[in-house]
Amino acid sequence: MGVSLSVLTIGDELLNGEMADTNTAAIARILASRGFAVRDSLSVRDEMDGIVAALQGLADRRAVLIVTGGLGPTADDLTAEAAARAFARPLEENPAALEEIRAYFLRHNLTMHPRNDKQALLPAGVEILANKRGTAPGFHLETGHCSCFFLPGVPAEMTAMLEEAVLPRLERDYGEETPTRERVLKVFGLSEPKCEALLAAAGLPEGVQVAFGVDFPFVHVKLRTSGAAAALLLDRAEPLARRTLGDFVIAVGDASLPQTVARLLTEKGKTLALAESCTGGWIAKQLTDLPGASAFLERGAVTYANSAKHDWLKVPESVLETQGAVSAECARAMAKGIREAARVDLALSVTGIAGPDGGTPGKPVGTVFIGLASESGEEVKGYRFSGNRDTVRRLSACMALDRLRRHLEKA
Amino acid sequence: MGVSLSVLTIGDELLNGEMADTNTAAIARILASRGFAVRDSLSVRDEMDGIVAALQGLADRRAVLIVTGGLGPTADDLTAEAAARAFARPLEENPAALEEIRAYFLRHNLTMHPRNDKQALLPAGVEILANKRGTAPGFHLETGHCSCFFLPGVPAEMTAMLEEAVLPRLERDYGEETPTRERVLKVFGLSEPKCEALLAAAGLPEGVQVAFGVDFPFVHVKLRTSGAAAALLLDRAEPLARRTLGDFVIAVGDASLPQTVARLLTEKGKTLALAESCTGGWIAKQLTDLPGASAFLERGAVTYANSAKHDWLKVPESVLETQGAVSAECARAMAKGIREAARVDLALSVTGIAGPDGGTPGKPVGTVFIGLASESGEEVKGYRFSGNRDTVRRLSACMALDRLRRHLEKA
Numbered sequence: 106m107g108v109s110l111s112v113l114t115i116g117d118e119l120l121n122g123e124m125a126d127t128n129t130a131a132i133a134r135i136l137a138s139r140g141f142a143v144r145d146s147l148s149v150r151d152e153m154d155g156i157v158a159a160l161q162g163l164a165d166r167r168a169v170l171i172v173t174g175g176l177g178p179t180a181d182d183l184t185a186e187a188a189a190r191a192f193a194r195p196l197e198e199n200p201a202a203l204e205e206i207r208a209y210f211l212r213h214n215l216t217m218h219p220r221n222d223k224q225a226l227l228p229a230g231v232e233i234l235a236n237k238r239g240t241a242p243g244f245h246l247e248t249g250h251c252s253c254f255f256l257p258g259v260p261a262e263m264t265a266m267l268e269e270a271v272l273p274r275l276e277r278d279y280g281e282e283t284p285t286r287e288r289v290l291k292v293f294g295l296s297e298p299k300c301e302a303l304l305a306a307a308g309l310p311e312g313v314q315v316a317f318g319v320d321f322p323f324v325h326v327k328l329r330t331s332g333a334a335a336a337l338l339l340d341r342a343e344p345l346a347r348r349t350l351g352d353f354v355i356a357v358g359d360a361s362l363p364q365t366v367a368r369l370l371t372e373k374g375k376t377l378a379l380a381e382s383c384t385g386g387w388i389a390k391q392l393t394d395l396p397g398a399s400a401f402l403e404r405g406a407v408t409y410a411n412s413a414k415h416d417w418l419k420v421p422e423s424v425l426e427t428q429g430a431v432s433a434e435c436a437r438a439m440a441k442g443i444r445e446a447a448r449v450d451l452a453l454s455v456t457g458i459a460g461p462d463g464g465t466p467g468k469p470v471g472t473v474f475i476g477l478a479s480e481s482g483e484e485v486k487g488y489r490f491s492g493n494r495d496t497v498r499r500l501s502a503c504m505a506l507d508r509l510r511r512h513l514e515k516a
Numbered sequence: 517m518g519v520s521l522s523v524l525t526i527g528d529e530l531l532n533g534e535m536a537d538t539n540t541a542a543i544a545r546i547l548a549s550r551g552f553a554v555r556d557s558l559s560v561r562d563e564m565d566g567i568v569a570a571l572q573g574l575a576d577r578r579a580v581l582i583v584t585g586g587l588g589p590t591a592d593d594l595t596a597e598a599a600a601r602a603f604a605r606p607l608e609e610n611p612a613a614l615e616e617i618r619a620y621f622l623r624h625n626l627t628m629h630p631r632n633d634k635q636a637l638l639p640a641g642v643e644i645l646a647n648k649r650g651t652a653p654g655f656h657l658e659t660g661h662c663s664c665f666f667l668p669g670v671p672a673e674m675t676a677m678l679e680e681a682v683l684p685r686l687e688r689d690y691g692e693e694t695p696t697r698e699r700v701l702k703v704f705g706l707s708e709p710k711c712e713a714l715l716a717a718a719g720l721p722e723g724v725q726v727a728f729g730v731d732f733p734f735v736h737v738k739l740r741t742s743g744a745a746a747a748l749l750l751d752r753a754e755p756l757a758r759r760t761l762g763d764f765v766i767a768v769g770d771a772s773l774p775q776t777v778a779r780l781l782t783e784k785g786k787t788l789a790l791a792e793s794c795t796g797g798w799i800a801k802q803l804t805d806l807p808g809a810s811a812f813l814e815r816g817a818v819t820y821a822n823s824a825k826h827d828w829l830k831v832p833e834s835v836l837e838t839q840g841a842v843s844a845e846c847a848r849a850m851a852k853g854i855r856e857a858a859r860v861d862l863a864l865s866v867t868g869i870a871g872p873d874g875g876t877p878g879k880p881v882g883t884v885f886i887g888l889a890s891e892s893g894e895e896v897k898g899y900r901f902s903g904n905r906d907t908v909r910r911l912s913a914c915m916a917l918d919r920l921r922r923h924l925e926k927a
Binding site (some may be wrong): 116117118119120122123124126127128129131132133134135136137138142143144145146147148149150151155159176178179181191201213214218220221238245258259260261271274287298299301302309312316317318319321323325344348379381383384385386387388389390392393396397399402403404405406407408411413416417446447448454461462492493494495496498 | 530807816895
């Protein structure tokens with residue numbers, strides 16, 4: 106397992122339902138890429154006693170502790186004081202921290218609020234970690250048997266500090282203790298037990314374990330092994346697993362489905378346009394999340410009203426009147442219409458009933474038609490997805506992108 | 517603090533960076549709505565010893581424990597066996613659980629995989645919690661001093677089981693012990709210290725505390741109090757806080773910025789169209805997340821290429837050539853063009869440089885122009901946002917929606 110490492114996230118907002126803790130996953134992802142594993146993670150509220158107890162408990166059991174949150178300027182930011190109490194150090198104004206904060210305000214032409222001074226009150230004897238993106242400096246504290254890193258809770262600030270200040274130190278101190286290697290295959294369209302049964306008969310090399318995770322609607326198949334020959338074993342296992350799972354594998358490693366589609370479009374020099382009804386721009390959003398999307402994405406239409414389908418996509422009134430906006434014919438006309446309007450190689454269309462209202466006995470909530478237009482014409486398929494509005498929209502967007510992926514992989 | 521309650525989430529995927537733990541926040545939100553507070557939360561890997569130790573440790577310290585994950589059919593799903601070991605009970609096939617699983621497969625016309633039998637192996641003496649949405653039944657186990665609920669990790673299944681099977685029981689057993697009340701004001705455009713300083717001078721009633729949280733780019737101002745007069749105190753504090761923070765308050769309570777905008781559009785009977793360049797459909801996606809968006813959203817255009825800006829939005833070639841696609845003139849023409857094309861009351865346009873590439877000395881990454889078109893013409897403002905691609909896009913989408921909110925609130 107390598108060095109024993111825990112994450113502690115601090116903030117009422119993580120425990121009253123306001124927001125999910127995304128910092129633990131971000132930390133784990135960055136650490137995993139360098140071979141470090143997070144053993145467990147704890148979240149506590151902005152309460153002095155709870156933070157002190159968590160710090161003491163974790164520092165007793167672990168060699169490395171990464172703490173986020175509670176370094177801000179307001180009264181409910183208690184982390185520095187809690188660290189001072191937990192490890193019996195005086196709390197004092199840290200000149201290096203004050204300098205960092207002043208420099209931040211100067212750099213951004215902002216007036217420093219007196220409350221920001223509080224962010225320089227730190228336990229004695231810590232080392233400052235620079236924050237290039239915000240006002241809260243981080244700090245590093247050695248308890249004797251635990252190396253504790255205190256980072257801000259704002260994700261962009263935390264990530265930058267982790268990569269620039271924490272990782273180099275971890276690699277220097279613990280770089281040799283990280284044996285387990287893992288390779289992840291992302292799958293769309295096969296269930297977890299189905300993957301497990303297929304892989305049980307795949308003849309994977311001895312010493313390679315298979316574990317599973319679900320990031321709905323994707324199944325993550327994790328090939329794991331350890332020891333000196335780990336990389337070699339995984340290089341043998343991966344093609345076997347890929348062949349077994351076939352074209353249900355959307356990516357190996359970190360890539361997402363939109364990233365795979367973007368890579369294929371770019372590699373093959375194809376252009377794309379989108380006509381979205383029930384997904385409401387979500388496909389366009391996912392593709393434009395990626396830098397470089399302008400190389401292949403010409404345009405997208407979110408055609409909620411029939412007038413938009415008619416004006417921009419030339420869907421015939423007769424189709425809208427006789428078959429309705431949620432129909433194979435409409436999806437076909439949308440895909441054809443946007444491909445011609447945008448003068449692109451490929452076009453996707455999606456029309457459906459995401460719910461909760463709008464379903465009929467013949468076309469219940471979850472009925473979705475997806476069209477793919479290319480130089481060889483339009484291919485339309487109908488689906489009936491289960492789930493709430495978010496699930497139906499998510500599955501529709503993923504299925505549309507997956508149709509495009511399969512088309513590009515064959516072409 | 518009411519009943520002492522912890523959440524334990526189980527799964528390697530939560531600790532190797534594959535996915536963030538969203539279950540804790542979902543559980544906390546649902547519990548908070550009924551007055552129950554989550555004290556802390558722990559995430560552990562799919563490893564027998566770690567799960568057993570976590571279950572024993574938490575069950576010793578807490579009156580209620582809610583556990584999610586590891587109930588699936590594959591070999592790395594260890595929760596039921598870990599619970600049997602932690603609380604020294606035999607693991608046995610539970611007839612009620614087996615019946616539940618069989619019924620699920622029957623209901624969905626699916627063939628039951630032999631591996632799904634494993635999901636009926638549970639600690640002796642537990643009570644089954646029905647799962648209407650998936651194959652993994654949950655269960656409830658009393659240790660003597662801790663009431664432990666074991667729920668599936670799939671969010672939709674977990675949420676349904678929490679609401680239908682866990683909440684009624686918690687309300688019956690602990691309904692009287694929940695005193696602290698909270699009201700949340702969501703703020704856009706004021707920093708946390710600025711809010712704190714303003715509220716310090718607002719003359720809030722004694723006994724009302726103010727805490728802060730950040731859900732970037734929003735600041736959450738939390739008014740809290742307890743005791744018999746809690747609701748009354750909050751009813752007095754809320755309008756004072758609202759007046760103090762002025763029109764920077766985008767919502768009170770659960771509503772998000774898109775929800776506030778959707779409510780205002782619906783109440784005022786106004787229709788909307790969108791022309792998005794750098795936000796790439798994200799504004800449309802956020803509005804169509806909401807059921808009922810078709811009542812106000814006529815259409816949206818994701819005009820990545822200049823040809824799309826010209827064809828659909830009638831942005832003059834001269835503007836694109838002399839001022840460029842990222843310019844106040846282009847944003848103005850986009851807003852005017854989409855409003856006329858869609859024949860709507862209101863239109864938003866966004867054009868900018870999200871990065872990481874594409875910046876110039878005169879228009880660095882983060883330069884964004886946002887236009888709002890209404891019957892009284894177009895209003896365009898320029899912004900220079902700091903941050904990476906995701907942050908620039910997020911701020912652009914929020915600022916556009918906020919401009920629309922302010923316009924609708926004044927109108």
